[in-house]
Amino acid sequence: MTIEQLHFEYKAEREVYKKGHVGIVASGDLEIMVEPSPNKGAQIYIRTHTDGFEVIWRAILDRFMESYPIAAIIRINDCGATPGVVNLRLAQATEVMEL
Amino acid sequence: MSMHHYLLNSYIELSARERAQAMLDEGTFRELLDPYQRIESPHLLVQGIVPQSDDGVVVARGMIDGHSAVVASVDGRFQGGGIGEVSGAKIAGALELALRDNRSGIPTRAVLLLETGGVRLQEGNYGLLAIAEIQAAIVALREYQPVVCVFAGMIGCFGGMSIAAGLCSAIIMTRQGRLQLNGPEVIEQEAGILELDTRDRRLIWSMSGGEQRYQTGLADHLIDDDATRIRDAVNSVYRMQEKTIPRSSQVERYLNRLSSLDAGERMTPDAWRQQCKRPNETKKPTRELNLVSEAAISSRGRLFFNGLTEEEERIPTGTTTVLVADAWLEQERVRYITVVPDPVNRFERARNGEVGLDEGWEIAASVRQAIAEDQDGEKRAIVAIVDVPGQAYGYREELIGIHLACAAAVDAYATARLAGHPVVALIVGQAISGAFLAHGLQANRILALDDSGVAVQVMSKQSVARVTHRSIEELDVAAGKVAATAYDIRSFATLGALYSLLKDVRAHSPESRDFKIVRSALMDAITVARESTHDLSCRLQSVQARASRSLSILVRRKMAEQWN
Numbered sequence: 001m002t003i004e005q006l007h008f009e010y011k012a013e014r015e016v017y018k019k020g021h022v023g024i025v026a027s028g029d030l031e032i033m034v035e036p037s038p039n040k041g042a043q044i045y046i047r048t049h050t051d052g053f054e055v056i057w058r059a060i061l062d063r064f065m066e067s068y069p070i071a072a073i074i075r076i077n078d079c080g081a082t083p084g085v086v087n088l089r090l091a092q093a094t095e096v097m098e099l
Numbered sequence: 100m101s102m103h104h105y106l107l108n109s110y111i112e113l114s115a116r117e118r119a120q121a122m123l124d125e126g127t128f129r130e131l132l133d134p135y136q137r138i139e140s141p142h143l144l145v146q147g148i149v150p151q152s153d154d155g156v157v158v159a160r161g162m163i164d165g166h167s168a169v170v171a172s173v174d175g176r177f178q179g180g181g182i183g184e185v186s187g188a189k190i191a192g193a194l195e196l197a198l199r200d201n202r203s204g205i206p207t208r209a210v211l212l213l214e215t216g217g218v219r220l221q222e223g224n225y226g227l228l229a230i231a232e233i234q235a236a237i238v239a240l241r242e243y244q245p246v247v248c249v250f251a252g253m254i255g256c257f258g259g260m261s262i263a264a265g266l267c268s269a270i271i272m273t274r275q276g277r278l279q280l281n282g283p284e285v286i287e288q289e290a291g292i293l294e295l296d297t298r299d300r301r302l303i304w305s306m307s308g309g310e311q312r313y314q315t316g317l318a319d320h321l322i323d324d325d326a327t328r329i330r331d332a333v334n335s336v337y338r339m340q341e342k343t344i345p346r347s348s349q350v351e352r353y354l355n356r357l358s359s360l361d362a363g364e365r366m367t368p369d370a371w372r373q374q375c376k377r378p379n380e381t382k383k384p385t386r387e388l389n390l391v392s393e394a395a396i397s398s399r400g401r402l403f404f405n406g407l408t409e410e411e412e413r414i415p416t417g418t419t420t421v422l423v424a425d426a427w428l429e430q431e432r433v434r435y436i437t438v439v440p441d442p443v444n445r446f447e448r449a450r451n452g453e454v455g456l457d458e459g460w461e462i463a464a465s466v467r468q469a470i471a472e473d474q475d476g477e478k479r480a481i482v483a484i485v486d487v488p489g490q491a492y493g494y495r496e497e498l499i500g501i502h503l504a505c506a507a508a509v510d511a512y513a514t515a516r517l518a519g520h521p522v523v524a525l526i527v528g529q530a531i532s533g534a535f536l537a538h539g540l541q542a543n544r545i546l547a548l549d550d551s552g553v554a555v556q557v558m559s560k561q562s563v564a565r566v567t568h569r570s571i572e573e574l575d576v577a578a579g580k581v582a583a584t585a586y587d588i589r590s591f592a593t594l595g596a597l598y599s600l601l602k603d604v605r606a607h608s609p610e611s612r613d614f615k616i617v618r619s620a621l622m623d624a625i626t627v628a629r630e631s632t633h634d635l636s637c638r639l640q641s642v643q644a645r646a647s648r649s650l651s652i653l654v655r656r657k658m659a660e661q662w663n
Binding site for chain 1: 114133134135137144147149150151152174176
């Protein structure tokens, strides 16, 4: 078993003031942590059990960043979550952060 | 109560963080080493496992019923709540700081919310050492404040952490919770499907579920799955005025219970429940001990015990498998204790030198006898000669409560250490898992022979493979990356918990030359133990530990910084 570590960057200007932590590293789920970034832009770091899904991650994140262009550091620890679960957890994170 | 209300308050459905919040007075929750600090396990990525940012344990400060408190809550969904280096150090650190508070006059309460399979097998001996430190802290803290633990499900409380639970002042369970030392899969692996069939879920729950544990007196409160009620139960423990004697210290009571038991009979959970409800016999019936030829059951433990105690008369115990004698080592009076095989031992699963029900309680009895005799005088040294292939894996053992038998031994050794007895463990053979926790890991100093037959680990390779869904080959590869998952004593030595590794001792057939080396090492360890603190802190201060257990140290340091 290997871990795939992915890194994405987005241009994003919207400032965030709250941190957000949701989810869990358990089969079919993932943990997401969002913190305000000191720089403009979004930095997204993903660690995942399931390799070969970079394209899908990019598609999910493109859509998310379109709706929430937040200047934030987002860390994702993934344990094989489906895109549907990823989207739910991202939505939950936006609620926790009151975006 | 309406269904709607019930579901709103479910404790089981809460995350570890929410559970900790639910136990603390409203608005007082403050997390230490929160996820954003990302103090995660460094041992998982190299084994192809994604870490979690809190390593599966939430430690929070706050108030319980208006009093200073700390809660450690294990997340059973991450790696089955397994205790690794970081998660273990978070729990140990929280308890140690609560102890520090209490010793300096701040009565801080400590509550453990456990959902754990025990040691996280991917971190092996890191978890084992951390659990020994958790246990040491519980025994010390209990003197000042009740230590309360809760397990509600859906995981339960297993392995070394079930022994830790056995040490607690009070146990709160729901019907969905389980308390058991060896998981069913491990028993089936080690003892065969006739001993325990893991497909029989009904039997497993009726053996070790909350209801059974409560009815047989191994849990104090049986509460519905409701967060408010569980919090009320926790508060009620602290509101009790009189100090209670922890279960694991009630040696007489449980030895009585054991001695009236027919070890050959496979009792149903219900029959055992009925038996527990009968009034305890006040006098211990004497059991005939089977006398077998010692030559036929030679073991390293026995060889070293005989060599070190020489002609000294053995102190009788209630079993043939626990040998005890007092002997002089220069000017030191030493009580030697070892566990040995007996092919006709009354408990079938404890015939190869395992720590079983009789062994755990008898070790406790002989340690406590020394404590009592030395109460007002010089505290004699206690040497645990360690050659234990494991705890006894069996149905009867779990039904009756082997976690508590092991806890009794842990409790006794830790109590002796805290009372000022130098406690030294001498590993001459295997030192495996719960058996080593019970017999050896509470020592002030640990010595081991540098020999290929000396091994320290959590579980047999076959069982680890089964539980972690990996092949033996994959395990060997992992052991190359994380020394704590290896079995040999030299790998264990890199973790810094050994005081010394004795070279040139013929472990198979020791002679006077070998005993001389061992005696001099024991003397040195006893002298050092007499001069040092009564806790286990020396294990983290060694040169090796500063490198290999740097996270165990970092977690404690950061937690201390964030404590107040």
